[in-house]
Amino acid sequence: MAGPQINDARLSLEIRTKSVEQTLIPLVTQITTLVNHKERPRVTEKTTQALVRVGQAVCLAVERFVSVGQTIATENPEISADMCQACAEARNAGTSIQHLTSVDVTSHRNSQQFAEKTAMVRAARQLLSAVTKVLLLADKVIVKQLLISKNKVSNTLNELYSVNTFTDFVNCFSQFGNEMVELAHLTGDRQNDLKSDKHRAQMGAARAVLEKSTMMLLPSCKVCLRHPDCETAKQNREGVFKLMRGALGMIHHIVMDEGGGQANGNVSPVLNGDSGIGLDNSCSACKAFKEFEDQVEMIRMTGVTPSCKEKLTGALESLIETTQDFTDSAYTSHQHRESILMTGDRLKSEMSVLLRTCKNRRNSNNPSPEMETAILRTLTAAKSLNKQLQDTAMDQASELFKANEDHEILKRLRAAGASGDQQRVTEMTVKFEEHMQQLEEVCKLFRHIATNEQLVIAAEHNEFVLKSLGPLTLMSAQTLSQYPSSKIAQENLDMFADSWGTQINDLSIMVKEINDVCQGRGDKPVYLSLPRPGKHGTSSRGLRPVKLDAEEQAKIAKLGLEMKLITSEMDAETDKWEEPDNDIVKRAKNMSSMAFSMYLFTRGEGPLKTTQDLFIQAEYFSEEGSKLYKTVRDFSDKVPLCIHREELMTNLERIPACCQQLHSTLRTQTSGKTATFTKVDNAIQETKNLMNIIAKVVTTSFVCATKYNIDYRRSPGSSRRWRGPGEARSTASSDNESMYSSSMSDGLNKSSSSNKQFSASNTSLDRQPSGPNSEPLSH
Template sequence: MAGPQANDARLSLEIRTKSVEQTLIPLVTQITTLVNHKERPRVTEKTTQALVRVGQAVCLAVERFVSVGQTIADENPEISTDMCQACVEARNAGASIQQLTAGDSASHRNGKHIAEKTAMVRAARQLLSAVTKVLLLADKVIVKQLLISKDKVSNTLNELYSVTTFTDFVNIFSQFGNEMVELAHLTGDRQNDLKSEKHRAQMGAARAVLEKSTMMLLPSCKVCLRHPDCETAKENREGVFKLMKGALSMIRHIVTDEGGNQANGNVSPELNGDSGIGLDNYFSACKAFKEFEDHVEMTRVTGVTSSCKEKLNGAFDSLVETIQDFTDSAYTSHQHRESIIQMCDRLKSELSALLRTCKNQRNSPNPSPEMETAILRTLTAAKSLNKQLQDTATDQASELFKANEDHEILKHLKAAGNSGDQQRVTEMTVKFEEHMQQLEEVCKLFRHIATNEQLVIAAEHNEFVLKNLGPLTLLAAQALSMYPNSKIAQENLDMFAESWETQINDLSIMVKEINDVCQGRGDKPVYMSLPRPGKHGTNSRGVRPVKLDAEEQAKIAKLGLEMKLITSEMDAETDKWEEPDNDIVKRAKNMSSMAFSMYLFTRGEGPLKTTQDLFIQAEYFSSEGNKLYKTVRDFSDKVPLCVHREELMTHLERIPACCQQLHSILRTQTSGKTATFNKVDNAIQETKNLMNIIAKVVTTSFVCATKYNIDYRKSPGSSRRWRSSGEARSATSSDNESMYSSSMSDGLNKSSSSNKQFSASNTSLERQPSGSN
């Protein structure tokens, strides 16, 4: 991730992306071979010839590399001067290396190998420096593309904010969804390519905020359009827009590395309030314990000087300050609070004993047995206190999840809103806010005990989302209580309530991950936008869940969420029909519901629990596609010959082939994880393709029906809509899902490659198989 400056002289050579690093590795290997050979006083003729060939290969590779760099310079005037200069340096260094290897045997005969070694080292440094500059300048082009995409989304978001008619909103929202897909690809690439675990987690958190908030954008905007005088609905919508703008701002700061020059390497502190993932100067209990223990360990080497004593006391004071978040919490039990205070007093006593012992051993070069014992007792006391904090946080979370108040509170809140009982909504608001505070407190405590920056960001992200999502959910309930007969207001509350429950589920997963890591049994956690591990197997016996690897998770997530994008787009199109209870709309929404349940499967949620459930659902989906084909075919007979009818027939005739293809995939027998994964992958891919065609058919049918005034009302023989009760609840929410949420994981399976034009073969092992999609 190159810095924002263009001047070569000021271009930092710090490599922040894996693709740049991987491209440099083969070059480093070859140059190392050449430099090491110069240390040998004598070499054979065969070795000399081999080295000549290596030098020629390096020079040729540099020429190819430079030609691509110059092409990039021609296409991007803002970096042209710096790129051309770096290319010239690389070419000169490559030529020097070739010349040095070509004259290698003569230099050994003339005793000049020492001077030649110095020249080789100098040329190697020049080449590495020049190639790195070229790669980082090319990386700046990738950053520029991402920022342009982000700005397009921001501008369209502003247009959405100012629309006043539903027609304008649908049109702009469609454009917004396409731009979000592009942004998702670029941010997904960037997230995968970043070397820093912290920056990857931050990018994932920002993208997750965008995903969740965009899910709520469609219904919240529709409520404002339907009830323009409702101030509560406006506040609800503005809160969603604020979340999205904050996430977009955070993405910009991550990719431009603003604030990266600070001493602590963190982004600017004011970002934290906008996005909730700033990680500014937050000092956790975990960091405090580590710093304190490091100072205690250091006394073995340095003894306790006045400076060391000051640092020890300062570290202890910082530790006590972080502990106050545990003891001051209203939700910490009396037993835990007393245990923390007692262990803190014990640690203070052990530290005092250590300082007294060290004072008596001032002139001894090695720690005495008494001093070693005091150090061990202090470290043991610190570890016991740290364990007590972990137990306190875990027990508080356990009690909270055991009570499971969310479901009941949301149930009563919905009931009060549907009945128009504003007083009851106010009463439930108080309970909801109390529960929300307790959840935020759990996030704060787990942020203290998290052992790495990724987990800290996960805890901080959960706290931020809960703090912002809670008030928006209450506003949706208040808006419904003002318009209890409004279907769109009810759908809006349903969406916010579902988002809240999903966030609680995410919080419980985070709690388990942090607790597992603290207990020493946690695998490396997988964050944000990746589907949860699914089950593989096609029979009714209990099957052992198989955890997908990152590439499999990313690929399934991409397909599932792309399909979700299409379902949201089609739902927006079906909302245009004046008479929604007709055969075309009915079957299209039915298929949208099925596709949405398959999307939920990719997240480890919804009514489909196993791959066999998924395949059965896909079978129904294929059957319903054939029925829709017949329905639209009958409708097309009423359309006069025109360009719209031709377009409709072109899309329509693709449906049977897609249904047949999906049917063939589902009939394939599988055995083992890999084969099952491939079948799931192919089934979701084909379902997505068919959904894309259906969306175009519905749109074109609406144009024909409206333009030629065709009667498209429900026919007497129409079949009943198929949907399970679980899917019906999911579909209510899917009608309000954002088009972008599908795109948030869309780019996760594609490795970013700012230098992919230079050395695709060198980085192929690092890339995930995005091309298969």
């Protein structure tokens, strides 16, 4: 793909990323010092010599900076000319600054002061401009890399859409998984680097859609391949592909900053569409209240001019219009509806009094007591109406979650599908759709009362996902009702039902976050739940989670996503075996289940609640790997000498070393947050590496068994079962390990520094301070 155009108006000095901004701060500080020096009438010889050294240091730093820029220009021909020009400007400016600071050694006459100051300011502006251009051009390279990665995922997704055989699908899905991991890394960096809260929230929402859709992609495609004539299965798969394409398109728009209004930061309606995570241009109630209050406050200074009166009247009309979503809702109680209408009428009445009072105003400089009283009464009425809307939205959500219908509806839907009762599935579909409409209504009302753009996007994102995921869940149930004995169709319904439950959980957390902000109890949105705090084996004291910084979040979340994709590949490989009741498949699936539970831990979900649970699960994973090694070793004795046997033995002999490495990692004693995080990181990394080898071994074993017609059925008397952390024996661990409760956001919030090459230190963004006494860990 061709890189983005460089010579456009948007290569102005507008800085949209934190890394560029942070890289410029030290330079701005130094230059400010030099410019301020020129305003001093007298300086000592010692100060003058110090300034000379500063000028020399700036010049040397610019030279190092320019050399990196020229290297980037060589590696990226499309920006070479612009980069070289910007580097030359930076070098000239640096040389000028060095010369101007050197002049002070021999020149002390005041007649030169003004000219030197003017020259210094000019050189400083030139240097800042040139350095910023270099950084923005380097950022264009990062954008190009991200878009190339996005296009790879998009192209492979199209290939997945067109495959007709299971083998082709498995191969293509494996490639897709690797490309998705790369894209997750790059988009995570970009999300954390964006200055705009709105764009960061949009990127996070797009990445969350991609991650959830990837989990649903495998079973939905498997059902289509197994039942190619099933129309509902096709529609189910189509919906997943549509979700992913919409999210990829949204990522493209955010990265290229297309459709964004430069004046007010709003996103063009073109971004809404299928992605569902662009800001809705329709006015929210919170925004309408703010605009109305601003216009009322303006009257204190200007009085009621014709223009002011027109704006104030228009603001009130917009405000009242937003309340109609509350009064028109079928789920709003009669009491709340009447209260909203009554408070709205009171607001109109107070504004009429205000306009009459201001019309009689004589002194244009100071508001009269009557006018001040009218302003306060109008603002009080507006606040009362706003509070009434918040109470209405919260009561709707409370009633919805109190009823807790989701669990029961999904339970009956699953049962009806598994029994093949299509009529019962149809009946449950009607109830599910009614419940889905109520959930969407809650999202709409909470979008109105959300107080910042991140929360607005969270509400829109939840509404979009529920609206998209609901019909897909129903289609998966209808498919199962047509093929009640199909194991793959059952797995597909289970996946969509679990995803629906997870989304309901995300919605409840969003509702709490928005309500907390409205009540003044918080101001920062968190979109995913935290793991419940664990208890140490020797203590009954509950523990609070501790903040993970951005880089720690990135590491754990990245490994978790990679492991999730490997487990999906493993499941696809084991499903190819015609007779799954054999030692190899059973143990491989067992390990896949354990790895998946560890992946859920990185998201703050699943059965593993503390690091102690994670370590115990990893220990059983290692033991199961050793057992699989022995099973496949016996199987390999039946394989004749061939290239496939050589490949099998090569991968097989790596298993004991990996198991031993994982076992050694788990035996490591730790104390403190940093050491415990390192142990968690290493355990997940070693588990991922072992899982990757197991997937290759299972694939090669299947090839050998099929090609040479080898009997791979389960040996008599062998049995095994998955062991969870609750069944595990206690292992030695420090108190701090159990206190470490990790949770990831819906995406990979990695510390980004797209211009790391220019910075002497790593630009760590959104890092939470953690002192020696901050024990609990969380996102």
